[in-house]
Amino acid sequence: MTRIYFDNAATTPLDEEVLEAMIPMMREHFGNPSSIHAHGRKVRTEIEKARKTIAQLLGASPSEIFFTSGGTEADNMAIRCTIHDHQIKRAISSPIEHHAVLHPLEELAKEGIISLEFVRILPNGHIDLNHLRELLEKEGRALVTLMHGNNEIGNMIDLHEVGNLCQEHRAIFHSDTVQTMGHFRFNLSETPVHFINGAGHKFNGPKGVGFIYISSEVAISPLIHGGSQERNMRGGTENVYGIVGLAKALEIAYRDLDHKHPKVQDVKSYMIEKLKANFPEIQFNGDPEGPSLYTVLNVSFPPTDKGEMLLFNLDINGISASGGSACTSGSDIGSHVLRGIGAAANRPSVRFSFGKQNTRAEVDYVIEKLKEILL
Numbered sequence: 297m298t299r300i301y302f303d304n305a306a307t308t309p310l311d312e313e314v315l316e317a318m319i320p321m322m323r324e325h326f327g328n329p330s331s332i333h334a335h336g337r338k339v340r341t342e343i344e345k346a347r348k349t350i351a352q353l354l355g356a357s358p359s360e361i362f363f364t365s366g367g368t369e370a371d372n373m374a375i376r377c378t379i380h381d382h383q384i385k386r387a388i389s390s391p392i393e394h395h396a397v398l399h400p401l402e403e404l405a406k407e408g409i410i411s412l413e414f415v416r417i418l419p420n421g422h423i424d425l426n427h428l429r430e431l432l433e434k435e436g437r438a439l440v441t442l443m444h445g446n447n448e449i450g451n452m453i454d455l456h457e458v459g460n461l462c463q464e465h466r467a468i469f470h471s472d473t474v475q476t477m478g479h480f481r482f483n484l485s486e487t488p489v490h491f492i493n494g495a496g497h498k499f500n501g502p503k504g505v506g507f508i509y510i511s512s513e514v515a516i517s518p519l520i521h522g523g524s525q526e527r528n529m530r531g532g533t534e535n536v537y538g539i540v541g542l543a544k545a546l547e548i549a550y551r552d553l554d555h556k557h558p559k560v561q562d563v564k565s566y567m568i569e570k571l572k573a574n575f576p577e578i579q580f581n582g583d584p585e586g587p588s589l590y591t592v593l594n595v596s597f598p599p600t601d602k603g604e605m606l607l608f609n610l611d612i613n614g615i616s617a618s619g620g621s622a623c624t625s626g627s628d629i630g631s632h633v634l635r636g637i638g639a640a641a642n643r644p645s646v647r648f649s650f651g652k653q654n655t656r657a658e659v660d661y662v663i664e665k666l667k668e669i670l671l
Contacts, residue, residue, distance in 0.1 A: 449582030501545025
């Protein structure tokens with residue numbers, strides 16, 4: 297049976313070149329990078345080469361890049377350590393952030409450590425910049441945490457616009473860039489942001505490894521204690537082959553970006569065209585033809601009694617996608633993002649997310665199967 301993978305926002309297939317880069321670190325170079333002997337020094341060299349590669353690609357200094365277990369740890373590190381170390385009493389975020397951001401913020405608010413305010417979301421899923429300005433004008437220095445690209449609906453913020461607004465009000469700015477890392481170019485030497493992050497498996501690298509960029513303009517203490525690794529910023533023996541794979545994956549992503557971006561955008565645009573032609577009552581969650589991830593398309597289908605089984609039926613027909621609804625009934629707690637943008641609870645939604653391996657022919661197959669399931 298044909299199997300089509302349209303869930304790249306969840307994770308991407310490991311690139312063969314990345315695997316080849318990782319294998320020697322598993323088979324041959326097994327030393328502990330904290331050891332001073334030759335075995336350890338070889339591995340330490342590979343970690344620092346990876347750090348330098350990532351820093352150069354992002355326009356940062358190697359001293360500003362720290363390896364983590366992934367995007368969630370990096371988000372927690374930026375949020376918790378900034379609030380603790382800089383005595384921040386106010387945090388500003390949005391109701392459609394990833395749970396890696398929302399949950400630590402909500403926990404800190406519950407503990408009475410911060411007050412938490414949410415910027416309004418416009419009907420098209422974008423943040424209300426005028427409301428953000430109003431929130432920033434309140435008394436007290438704030439931590440602002442707004443994701444660069446939303447993982448469910450694809451909407452993007454302008455890092456420079458939001459960063460400059462934060463700069464005007466002395467706010468510390470953290471942006472979860474997990475969905476944009478490896479898919480857009482960054483020049484952090486010219487971007488007013490204090491923290492961003494990446495996770496290898498979102499750009500054809502390995503799972504279980506990521507990094508955080510911490511601007512030299514801010515200083516925080518470790519989230520994880522227990523050793524002097526990562527220049528005393530993260531205790532624990534490094535995930536060496538993961539780090540090497542992460543750097544290789546980002547290097548490949550940047551190398552191929554000028555070719556990959558238009559190719560993947562074409563697949564997304566073609567799917568929008570085909571969906572509109574075949575499902576006249578279809579809607580799209582977010583702003584797919586505006587400032588949006590070229591990798592993500594969130595589709596809202598007309599109300600139907602087949603809606604609850606839509607993802608299941610897609611899977612039976614060999615199509616991997618994700619999604620849900622804005623409802624909170626039964627065991628399905630629904631999507632907080634779809635609720636946050638006011639999506640209709642009775643319309644089933646599917647997130648199709650695309651990678652460099654996807655094609656127009658796969659879109660044609662999915663459209664035909666959707667017609668069989670829904671019409």
